[in-house]
Amino acid sequence: MQSLRRIAIYMKPFWLPALLAPLLMALEVAMDLQQPRLLQHIIDIGIAQRDLGYVRHTGAQMIVVALIGMVGGVGCTIYAMIAGINFGAAIRGRVFEKIQQLSFGNLDRLQTGGLVTRITNDVDQVQETAMMFLRILVRAPLLTLGSLILAMLTAPKLSLLLLVIGPLLILLLILVNNKAHPLFTRVQNSLDRVNTIVQENLAGVRLVKAFVRSPHEISRFDAASDDLCGETVRASTLVAGIMPGLMLLLNLGIIGTLWFGGLSVQRGELHVGQLIAFINYLLQMLSSLMMVGMLLMRVTRADASAARILEVLESEPEVQDAPQAALAPPLRGRVTFEGVGFGYDGADGPPVLQEIALTAEPGQTIAILGATGSGKSTLVQLIPRLYDVTAGCVRIDGLDVRDITQDSLRAQIAIVLQETVLFSGTIRDNLRFGRADATEAEIAAAAQMAQAHTFISGFPEGYDTILGQRGVNLSGGQKQRLAIARALLARPAILILDDCTSAVDMGTEAQILADLRDWTHPCTRFVIAQRIGAVVHADSILVLDGGRIVDSGTHATLVRRCAVYQDIVRSQFNEQEVVGLGN
Secondary structure: OHHHHHHHHHHHHHHHHHHHHHHHHHHHHHHHHHHHHHHHHHHHHHHOOOOHHHHHHHHHHHHHHHHHHHHHHHHHHHHHHHHHHHHHHHHHHHHHHHHHHOOHHHHHHHOHHHHHHHHHHHHHHHHHHHHHHHHHHHHHHHHHHHHHHHHHHHOOOOOHHHHHHHHHHHHHHHHHHHHHHHHHHHHHHHHHHHHHHHHHHHHOHHHHHHOOOHHHHHHHHHHHHHHHHHHHHHHHHHHHHHHHHHHHHHHHHHHHHHHHHHHHHHOOOOOHHHHHHHHHHHHHHHHHHHHHHHHHHHHHHHHHHHHHHHHHHOOOOOOOOOOOOEOOOOOOOOEEEEEEEEOOOOOOOOOOEEEEEEEEOOOOEEEEEEOOOOOHHHHHHOOOOOOOOOEEEEEEOOEEHHHEOHHHHHOOEEEEOOOOOOOOEEHHHHHHHHOOOOOHHHHHHHHHHOOOHHHHHOOOOHHHOEEOHHHOOOOHHHHHHHHHHHHHHOOOOEEEEEOOOOOOOHHHHHHHHHHHHOOOOOOEEEEEOOOHHHOOOOOEEEEEEOOEEEEEEOHHHHHHHOHHHHHHHHOOOOHHHHHHHHO
16 A cells, blocks of 8 residues: 555645544544443333433434534545545646656657556546545544444453454455455556557547458457456455455354343343443444455555556656756757667667768758658657657757757747647637747738648638547648648747648648748758658758668759669659659
């Protein structure tokens, strides 16, 4: 339960309701402990002496005690809910905040489905356990201890039964608890896999339908769901098995009490009221121990969830600001790669980029070409420190990017990733994502440069058109143009376009690139493209192969001397066109 103790720090702001809940529960327990003694007095005094007045008076006392206990119980439940729900919200908010701080490498490792499970189901498990804990934390120990003491005072000889039953109950709870923790950990891991498959299919439902892969995906989901079902059944079976064992011990205790207590009553050693009171205390004590058993099962599962939550909260971002990191000055956009190497698994893993050396002067357009997997996207993601180099360094205006704070660096860099990401909300909100203070004129100008203004104006609501989740009501080309407009609106010192016109027709792509060349805003441009037509006018073209720059230069230079570049050109043009392009 160490993980739960460590995560309990998030309860600190809600200490008042967390304190009031057990205090009110203590009031309810005190009232509950009075009831058997009052019942004993009614039987042994009121009924035995045929004193109806005493019965009425004591009965009224029982009603008052029950009402006071009810106030304590209801109050405890209310404050436990307040504390527990706020506790869960605090953890959920902190996990979401942490996710925003994590680097791409951390997110690659934790995976989207696993993160969704942690921020939803795992937090719910911890939250519900906290509410249950605040109600039972005081009730179970006090009721157990109080019932034990009062039972011993009521019938000392019969109390010997408790010395046999109590240890057996505790031993059973410990054995089950030790076996439950790994089972519940496997349940949550299986839930991760289910959530991952669901998330992938919701994001790629059109692809699944287009390739008629629904039966395959259903089969994959069923396998994950069956695994989750099996793990849950195994864990639940263990939990379910504890209740009959507890009930068996409880019933054996009652039978033993009735047997030996009845003999004591026959011998005149015990009054009937004392026997009934003792049985009530026995029931209260064993019932509270059963509550402890249920709480332990809940705590065991919550501890497994807490450990998974802490894995996120205690993850150190792979990309961090150095202690001496300074705010970036206004950047001109001179980008230099000096012997850069990179691998996703660090310096010891397989290299993705090796010995990259290049210089981009302010205002230049640098195009990057290469086969799939050659490292094009990885290279440009090193500029805004989405990943950190494992060898060499990346400099902007002579400053090592690792000596600049991430926020101030990225504030002057705009990147359009391969996968277009739009958020639910209006088109205007999405365009302003990188620059909230942009004027209407600036928004329209950016949209026109990205060739998006025409189709936006065609919507009845124009820029106020509501986009569905991930821009589901737009075509792929429309989404890409909005993403380009969003980047242009940020007016960055460095603009990175990572194969972001793949869904745009060639004519529109040519117009976007022509407008970018004529853009008066000074910025250095990095363009990753698959089509030669998108890079022919670049100031320099880098050709990547196997994570290395095999050549660089203008289109005219490369088409004459670079075999890799020639192969790319020939795959898109015939021989006569190649000659024309070379001239």
